[in-house]
Amino acid sequence: MHRGKGMKFVGDSRVPAERKPNIPKDYSEYPGKTEAFWPNFLLREWMVGAVFLIGFLVLTVAHPAPLERIADPTDSGYIPLPDWYFLFLYQLLKYEFAAGQYTVVGAVLMPGVAFGALLLVPWLDSGKERRPLKRPIASGLMMLGVASIIFLTWESVDEHDWEAAAQQGEIVDDVEVDETAEGYEIYQSQESCIGCHGGDMLGGAAGPNIFESDYDKDAVMDIIINGADGMPADQFEGSDEELETLAEFIANDGQDPNGDDE
Amino acid sequence: MLQKVYDWVDERLDITPLWRDIADHEVPEHVNPAHHFSAFVYCFGGLTFFVVVIQILSGMFLTMYYVPDIIHAYESVYYLQNEVTHGLIVRGMHHWGASLVIVMMFLHTLRVFFTGSYKKPRELNWVVGVLLFFVILGLGFTGYLLPWDMKAYFATVVGLEIAESAPVIGGFARTLLAGGEIIGAQTLARFFAIHVFFLPGALLGLLGAHFFMIRKQGISGPL
Amino acid sequence: MSEKKHRVSRRQFLTYTLTGVGGFMAAGMLSPMVRMALDPALEATGDSEFVAVGLGEDELTEEPQIVNFELEIEDAWYTSEQPRSAWIYKDGDEIIALSPICTHLGCTVNWDANEDYPEQFFCPCHFGRFERDGTNVAGTPPTRPLDVYDVEVRDGMIYLGQINQRS
Numbered sequence: 255m256h257r258g259k260g261m262k263f264v265g266d267s268r269v270p271a272e273r274k275p276n277i278p279k280d281y282s283e284y285p286g287k288t289e290a291f292w293p294n295f296l297l298r299e300w301m302v303g304a305v306f307l308i309g310f311l312v313l314t315v316a317h318p319a320p321l322e323r324i325a326d327p328t329d330s331g332y333i334p335l336p337d338w339y340f341l342f343l344y345q346l347l348k349y350e351f352a353a354g355q356y357t358v359v360g361a362v363l364m365p366g367v368a369f370g371a372l373l374l375v376p377w378l379d380s381g382k383e384r385r386p387l388k389r390p391i392a393s394g395l396m397m398l399g400v401a402s403i404i405f406l407t408w409e410s411v412d413e414h415d416w417e418a419a420a421q422q423g424e425i426v427d428d429v430e431v432d433e434t435a436e437g438y439e440i441y442q443s444q445e446s447c448i449g450c451h452g453g454d455m456l457g458g459a460a461g462p463n464i465f466e467s468d469y470d471k472d473a474v475m476d477i478i479i480n481g482a483d484g485m486p487a488d489q490f491e492g493s494d495e496e497l498e499t500l501a502e503f504i505a506n507d508g509q510d511p512n513g514d515d516e
Numbered sequence: 517m518l519q520k521v522y523d524w525v526d527e528r529l530d531i532t533p534l535w536r537d538i539a540d541h542e543v544p545e546h547v548n549p550a551h552h553f554s555a556f557v558y559c560f561g562g563l564t565f566f567v568v569v570i571q572i573l574s575g576m577f578l579t580m581y582y583v584p585d586i587i588h589a590y591e592s593v594y595y596l597q598n599e600v601t602h603g604l605i606v607r608g609m610h611h612w613g614a615s616l617v618i619v620m621m622f623l624h625t626l627r628v629f630f631t632g633s634y635k636k637p638r639e640l641n642w643v644v645g646v647l648l649f650f651v652i653l654g655l656g657f658t659g660y661l662l663p664w665d666m667k668a669y670f671a672t673v674v675g676l677e678i679a680e681s682a683p684v685i686g687g688f689a690r691t692l693l694a695g696g697e698i699i700g701a702q703t704l705a706r707f708f709a710i711h712v713f714f715l716p717g718a719l720l721g722l723l724g725a726h727f728f729m730i731r732k733q734g735i736s737g738p739l
Numbered sequence: 740m741s742e743k744k745h746r747v748s749r750r751q752f753l754t755y756t757l758t759g760v761g762g763f764m765a766a767g768m769l770s771p772m773v774r775m776a777l778d779p780a781l782e783a784t785g786d787s788e789f790v791a792v793g794l795g796e797d798e799l800t801e802e803p804q805i806v807n808f809e810l811e812i813e814d815a816w817y818t819s820e821q822p823r824s825a826w827i828y829k830d831g832d833e834i835i836a837l838s839p840i841c842t843h844l845g846c847t848v849n850w851d852a853n854e855d856y857p858e859q860f861f862c863p864c865h866f867g868r869f870e871r872d873g874t875n876v877a878g879t880p881p882t883r884p885l886d887v888y889d890v891e892v893r894d895g896m897i898y899l900g901q902i903n904q905r906s
Binding site: 566569570573574577581582588591592594595596599600601602603605606609625 | 764768769771772773774775776778784814816817836
Binding site for chain 2: 264267269270273279281284285286287288289290291292294295296298299302303306307310311314315317318319320321322323324325326327329332333334335336337338339340344345347357358361363369372373375376377378379381382383384385386389392393396400422423433
């Protein structure tokens with residue numbers, strides 16, 4: 255910086271009044287071949303960015319962000335899944351050596367050691383050599399870490415039941431079950447129905463929402479008598495008439511088939 | 517005209533040196549993919565920053581519609597996604613951007629590692645970079661809860677249980693994050709504050725340090 | 740020399756391209772976001788529905804009477820009932836429903852409330868006055884007539900719709 259007497263300033267500020275000539279700095283003594291950041295380098299960088307942006311926008315338009323139904327803390331049947339970048343950690347906690355009484359190992363110890371090591375890499379690998387092949391231990395450990403993250407994520411994705419996951423979070427239209435209907439009363443008297451499909455008929459511990467699928471009366475009766483996949487047969491304990499009323503009620507989307515629709 | 521405005525400001529504030537510091541410097545040729553195609557690995561850092569910028573902007577716009585309240589959070593997200601023109605795209609940008617930031621950051625970390633760029637004198641910058649990694653994972657974790665849908669809620673339940681399994685401080689950490697015994701209204705408000713104010717503040721500070729150090733030390737030389 | 744002035748240097752060319760690419764990126768990134776932010780301003784406001792006010796057509800007289808009713812306001816993800824009121828009277832065969840909001844500063848006007856000004860709507864805040872048909876009395880603060888509701892009669896009951904401004 256220029257110092258000394260006789261310096262002039264803008265008003266009473268500290269900004270020097272004399273403009274210095276705007277000459278680019280001299281970089282010729284810097285190590286290696288160089289080029290200007292602005293505009294040469296930035297142009298290439300931004301062109302890559304522009305292509306990236308186009309791809310990104312295409313992705314967002316083609317695949318809207320998913321939104322499941324509103325959180326219902328009482329739904330204990332929901333199988334949770336973290337976002338994909340936490341899957342490896344989530345998967346780790348499934349293995350015996352990292353679960354149960356050893357949860358501390360999987361939840362704290364292993365990630366702690368891994369990320370701690372990552373943080374301290376410059377001191378763990380303090381040699382001068384930069385080429386990855388010339389420092390096999392550091393490179394090897396990193397490869398191992400990356401491979402295990404990929405493996406754990408893969409295993410987690412593979413084990414997860416994606417179809418069930420897509421179904422369990424679906425936004426369902428509110429079904430207003432007519433609780434005064436005869437069919438509803440019959441349903442309430444059937445312990446085995448409630449056991450799986452829940453007291454509100456909207457799905458429970460083992461069975462789905464009854465009104466989710468569209469069957470007509472005969473198909474519903476057939477399912478109740480003969481069962482369906484995952485649903486045992488002959489669970490209904492009532493008269494044939496009651497069975498018929500219930501089936502009609504279910505086929506009519508939870509409204510009393512004899513009642514007026516307002 | 518523009519030149520005159522510039523001169524007027526420059527006379528008062530002497531901004532030319534600032535501009536020189538920010539933009540008028542050199543970059544080694546070996547990081548430019550136009551010279552060696554393999555140099556595209558050096559783009560990952562810049563692209564990570566680009567996605568972070570997208571995240572900040574789209575996040576700012578999303579808060580115009582979003583309310584962090586367990587009764588209305590879901591409905592406001594549903595509204596902005598289904599009723600607001602382009603709301604679907606902006607939420608999509610924030611959603612997919614969150615994943616892309618992680619991917620690009622992961623690739624950037626691998627690039628820095630395998631080119632040995634963290635070695636003397638750049639140790640500190642590596643540490644700041646790993647801290648940035650943690651901050652972004654934290655942003656991902658807290659942001660996941662905000663739509664308050666099934667997925668969000670139960671993922672947070674599991675996440676907080678993992679936090680609880682930590683010895684000694686586990687229970688304390690869990691309560692602190694959840695803002696109470698149950699995961700509910702206070703958790704959502706807390707996660708929102710962390711996601712929108714605390715972590716982005718830390719992110720900007722660390723990013724500033726990251727860039728300052730790069731600018732000061734320059735990009736590491738060719739292998 | 741003059742020729743040199745017109746030629747674009749390599750550096751200049753790169754700078755132009757750079758700003759072009761930068762502009763493209765900014766536009767691609769920001770346009771959906773800005774459109775989203777502008778949505779409330781660009782959205783066409785739909786006509787609001789007619790609401791029953793609980794008053795029969797035969798109950799109306801030439802004398803304005805106040806009716807209070809509730810209007811369901813849908814505000815994005817929040818629906819609420821908002822109280823509204825109107826001064827309703829019959830003008831020959833026509834039914835007129837005036838909004839009681841003073842067009843000056845939004846106070847509530849009353850019919851025939853001030854002894855000095857009978858048969859007029861009177862606003863207690865700044866003494867604004869309106870004639871029976873809602874026209875503002877010249878020389879008082881309000882500058883335009885009271886707003887009117889759309890009126891419909893269904894099965895002898897009065898239904899009020901949206902509020903219209905008169906110039």
